[in-house]
Amino acid sequence: LCRCTPGDGGSGKTSMRSIIFANYIARDTRRLGATIDVEHSHVRFLGNLVLNLWDCGGQDTFMENYFTSQRDNIFRNVEVLIYVFDVESRELEKDMHYYQSCLEAILQNSPDAKVFCLVHKMDLVQEDQRDLIFNERQEDLRRLSRPLSCTCFRTSIWDETLYKAWSSIVYQLIPNVQQLETNLRNFAQIIEADEVLLFERATFLVISHYQCKEQRDAHRFEKISNIIKQFKLSCSKLAASFQSMEVRNSNFAAFIDVFTSNTYVMVIMSDPSIPSAATLINIRNARKHFEKLERVDGPKHSLHMRMR
């Protein structure tokens, strides 16, 4: 279970959540109002994981509530705590105070939880100041968080940093990620692919990838996610969703297809003379193998759910 928890009101959690999970693009989020109450949503993630997003309005009255009446309810059985800070906030002391209260609650109820801090809205800071401010903030947070260790990210919805932060967080949530990566590499090498990307099905976040040579575009993961999500939105207007895609020109061939029950795969071949059918058969055969991998860990997760 993951909790996305109180940042200050207006710190941008709802926009963030909307962009990553509910498929808004950055421009649409301006229309979202401030969260008034606790918003609770479930996102089925990687099949057997349920991401519980508690998007708590950061207003003071509610903050007080969490730490008294709601405390055990919210902070029990948490695997991941993600705390969002607005980098422009005028009330640094109060922010830190609330953050510490959260940490205390976590220590009491879920001491094994991983803690992530997002220093958000970095686009509002002047470019030459960003490193300085972020490092300073990171120092403070690390110090305050002891004995728990926290990982800090600097983010903004207007560039790829948000995407990277969420990808990193999600990456750490995947139970057998090393094994997944080894298998992906073997698969890619056997079919002679230039690059293979593995996407989580609901959010199209890249959870694993393999590349055999340097790629031109360092921001391609976020771009591809965006491209696919845009297209999914278009399809949903017709009450349909896309299943698979093949795009080629004289330089490359790309295949996007359903992979396992929780993932999509994208295979890039730079030798366009290899017939599509060959690659598609390879993908289909690999599918069975990867499904088996996922099923092995299945029971463990359901056990975890039941203990709740």
Add this chain to the structure above:
Amino acid sequence: MSIQYGEPDMAGSYGVVDSFPKDFGYGGDEAGIDDDSSASADTQPRILLMGLRRSGKSSIQKVVFHKMSPNETLFLESTNKIHKDDLSGSSFVNFQIWDFPGQVDFFDPTFDDEMIFTGTGALIFVIDAQDDYVEALGRLHGTVSRAYRVNPHINFEVFIHKVDGLSDDHKIETQRDVYQRANDDLADVGLEKLHLSFYLTSIYDHSIFEAFSKVVQKLLPQLPTLENLLNIFISHSGIEKAFLFDMVSKIYIATDSSAVDMQSYELCCDMIDVVIDISCIYGPIEDGGAYDKESLAIIKLNNTTVLYLKEVTRFLAVVCVLREESFERKGLIDYNFHCFRKAVHEVFEVGCRTQRNGGRPDDSLTSSTSTSSSTHAPNHRNYASHNGSMM
């Protein structure tokens, strides 16, 4: 001679303005389709884009032909002089868009209407539907009557623009009103013969592309032939709908005779976006373009719809909508497509030769160009029939 505008402050590389190169062509020239070398810029037929100040002309041009996102057009500055946009290199539409600044005064003696209106194929007048359009109607009247006097063969198109903010009833009401008044004004001066076409448009949805598609189609002499070719192609291949798209602008220059469903058109536009975007990331050609001879895409949806895109010429691609069962006969479809593609190239070759001969049709070709049916006789036989090969 391009308009200066500020770069929007978005750090992400995905939404960068003008990130798509103007020229989507290959490196070298393709024999037979090279139709620009002999014609000089001023002898090509033109589309004129006119309207009052701030009616949205430059935004339309940027969104349709330069892949600008509609939100970014807020940063465009006012146009100060006539902006001649020569698109022959990047788009099939080898017309020129003349973006007149809204403040042009026709009654200025230095305004040479002979030069400007002769050789114009279509005049698009943009009216801002969200504003009081009485002045616009007056200017429309002045402009079209003047142009008609110089060149009565111009197609007059009126875009009732910025309708994204209006309710459906309001849209219909506005269109009716504008239609009434414009035609009344023309009748008053005895110009009933002047025909105006009206379109409801907005840059925030696909309506501007649809309207432009219709405007461009009216200027295409090859249109009936292309439609015929598409009809034959789809009926023999089990395809439901096919559009011949200009890849850069997402205008469709021809489609088969079945009704155009806006949703299908929009889906095909979105497919083109996906294809170009992915091709730019993974398969760029030397000059940064992404669309070449081997461009192809297949998208399968979960409701048995299949979208199939294939390159036809360096500017044009055909996008087909079909069912999964029909797509199983892919070999058949590809063979028919091969015939179709060859025929399309022949059609344009005739056009080139005609242009090079100064507008006189080549005598040796009169038999094949006179009626579209005779051009198809040989091709018709060559198409493998979808129905004929039923098991």
